[in-house]
Amino acid sequence: MKIAAEIAASVWQIQARPGDTLAEGDTVLLLESMKMEIPVAAPRAGRLTALLVAEGDQVEEGQTVALLEA
Amino acid sequence: MADDAVLITNRGEIACRIATTCRRMGLPTVAVYSEADAGAMHVAAADRAEPVGPAQPRQSYLSIPALIEAARRSGARMVHPGYGFLSENPDFAQACAEAGLLFIGPSPEAIRAMGGKAAAKAVARRAGVAAVPGYDGEDQSEARLLAEAEAIGFPVLIKAVAGGGGRGMRAVAEAAGFPAALAAARREAGAFGDDRVLVEKLVPRARHIEVQILADSHGTVLHLGERDCTLQRRNQKLVEESPAPGVGDALREELGRRAAALARAVGYVGAGTVEFVAEAGPAPRADRIWFIEMNTRLQVEHPVTEMVTGLDLVEWQIRVARGERLPWRQEDIRLGGHAVEARLCAEDPARGFLPSPGRLAELVLPEPAPGLRIDTGVRQGDTLTPFYDPMIAKVIAHGASRAEALAKLAVALEGCSGRGVALNAAFLAAALRSPAMRAAEMDTHFLERARAGLLAGDAAA
Known part of the structure; x- marks a missing residue:
């Protein structure tokens, strides 16, 4: 499943790596927008199969940032 | 440009507000702007404007060389930093002085003395002003920080020494939660280029x-x-x-x-x-x-x-x-x-x-x-x-x-x-x-x- 950014932002800090097993709610990465940090969390438990962004990248609202395999 | 021009190294409402007072005082103003701000209100509010780099603040509003160069190009002799960005950066105040610019703010030494939360508490101790009870020592080991937190009494607040705006701050209700909160605070503190933390009594309300x-x-x-x-x-x-x-x-x-x-x-x-x-x-x-x-x-x-x-x-x-x-x-x-x-x-x-x-x-x-x-x-x-x-x-x-x-x-x-x-x-x-x-x-x-x-x-x- 796709994990999307809920807001236009820059990618501040990546906290999970492809292959990591995540519980629901675990933070995948932190976005920064308008001087606030916004965590992007795993919507359910699973294995992170891909990270589609790097730290410093700009993302648009709704853009897929990572893929999760349940 | 006239000798008394003010370079306003900020954007948004504060840059506009500073320009208004300068105009009332008869001081010419120079705005700076990033690529994202070329058409911004604060650019129109100043007498002239200098581009200082890309939208990312690090490369524009936070770039000391770009801002000093903007002052040189425009001939401005004074610098107003507004709030945020480089307003509390002693290196910027120092760089302005070295470039012959009058920084509208305290000396680099005063900014340094009050800049870190731990340094400021040391000043308070010397001045006899009561600060929030806490530990701001050099021993940053988890064991020491936890012992200090227990001595202060939970709940406590872990704060990045260099933090600000609420970042690098964690409230901890009891000893069991301390190690995880410390790790999180340190991780955020790292973004400020200094991972030292201090521990303070948390006033619950x-x-x-x-x-x-x-x-x-x-x-x-x-x-x-x-x-x-x-x-x-x-x-x-x-x-x-x-x-x-x-x-x-x-x-x-x-x-x-x-x-x-x-x-x-x-x-x-x-x-x-x-x-x-x-x-x-x-x-x-x-x-x-x-x-x-x-x-x-x-x-x-x-x-x-x-x-x-x-x-x-x-x-x-x-x-x-x-x-x-x-x-x-x-x-x-x-x-x-x-x-x-x-x-x-x-x-x-x-x-x-x-x-x-x-x-x-x-x-x-x-x-x-x-x-x-x-x-x-x-x-x-x-x-x-x-x-x-x-x-x-x-x-x-x-x-x-x-x-x-x-x-x-x-x-x-x-x-x-x-x-x-x-x-x-x-x-x-x-x-x-x-x-x-x-x-x-x-x-x-x-x-x-x-x-x-x-x-x-x-x-x-």
């Missing part, structure tokens, strides 16, 4: 009270009353007022004395703010108020002080930076009436105050009027980018009484609307009308706790 000071280079230090900035979200202020509810003349004098002692201890020149934490309640007590930190710059919320004192703080920043004497004694400073400010932001209280970048297709703000001031840096049609803060305007109301100022500000906020981004105007108006706020029973977590009720129009929120 707190008010934030701060004192405005103004000092010249001839030894005069004045305090200009206090502000209450208790209404916050994510440790960031949303509503500020002066005077602080329940602070009478005796306590005002005592807090002013503490603030002035700290300013004198570091040879402070310019405008600055000394922040305190107080136990919540409508009548703060002197022995339950502790120093937390000093901001060595103009503060976002300075207009409430301007409205109760009648002084223009930017004007006096410039005058004392040029060596002028403050023409008053402390007893000449009088506070008249009550002023309240709210920060109108592009954010959505219903979604946990999520910021809301986008194009501001429509923006309606009330007209300024006697007792109603609007400081803004954006216009209808502007795009609010993710690169900068979400503030659209500061709406400031002044009244004869606190009740009058709160009501006037609520009405003004209800007259704010926009399309294209979310706005917090209706939420702020509901907060100002809430019984807790009117009774001064607020604490720093009030907005987050009462959020749902305020949004639903629950009068008891």
Whole structure:
């Protein structure tokens, strides 16, 4: 499943790596927008199969940032 | 350009506000702008403008070489840093001095002395000013920090020494949660380039009270009353007022004395703010108020002080930076009436105050009027980018009484609307009308706790 950014932002800090097993709610990465940090969390438990962004990248609202395999 | 031109190394409402005072004083202004801001209001507000780099702040508004070069190109001789960005960066103040520019702010030494939270607490100890009980030592091992937390007594706050704006801060309720909170605080602290932390007593229900000071280079230090900035979200202020509810003349004098002692201890020149934490309640007590930190710059919320004192703080920043004497004694400073400010932001209280970048297709703000001031840096049609803060305007109301100022500000906020981004105007108006706020029973977590009720129009929120 796709994990999307809920807001236009820059990618501040990546906290999970492809292959990591995540519980629901675990933070995948932190976005920064308008001087606030916004965590992007795993919507359910699973294995992170891909990270589609790097730290410093700009993302648009709704853009897929990572893929999760349940 | 004339010798007395001021380079304003900031953007948004504060750059516009500084330009307004400069114009009144007959000083030419030079704006700086990033690629994202070429058409911004603050560029139009200045007499000329210099590009300083890409949208990313690190490469433009935070780039010391780019800003010094902009001063050189424009011929400006003075630099006003505003707030945020490089305003509290001693290296920037130093670089300005080395380039022959007059930095409108304190000396690099004073900024350094107050810059780190630990350094500032050491100054407070020397000046005999009570700081929040805590540990700010060099031993940063988990074992030592935990032992100190236990000695202080839970709950405690872990804070990044170099942090700010609520970042790198973690509340810890009990010893079991300490290691995880420490790791998280250290990770955030790393973003400030310094992973040291300090541990402080957490005042569970707190008010934030701060004192405005103004000092010249001839030894005069004045305090200009206090502000209450208790209404916050994510440790960031949303509503500020002066005077602080329940602070009478005796306590005002005592807090002013503490603030002035700290300013004198570091040879402070310019405008600055000394922040305190107080136990919540409508009548703060002197022995339950502790120093937390000093901001060595103009503060976002300075207009409430301007409205109760009648002084223009930017004007006096410039005058004392040029060596002028403050023409008053402390007893000449009088506070008249009550002023309240709210920060109108592009954010959505219903979604946990999520910021809301986008194009501001429509923006309606009330007209300024006697007792109603609007400081803004954006216009209808502007795009609010993710690169900068979400503030659209500061709406400031002044009244004869606190009740009058709160009501006037609520009405003004209800007259704010926009399309294209979310706005917090209706939420702020509901907060100002809430019984807790009117009774001064607020604490720093009030907005987050009462959020749902305020949004639903629950009068008891």
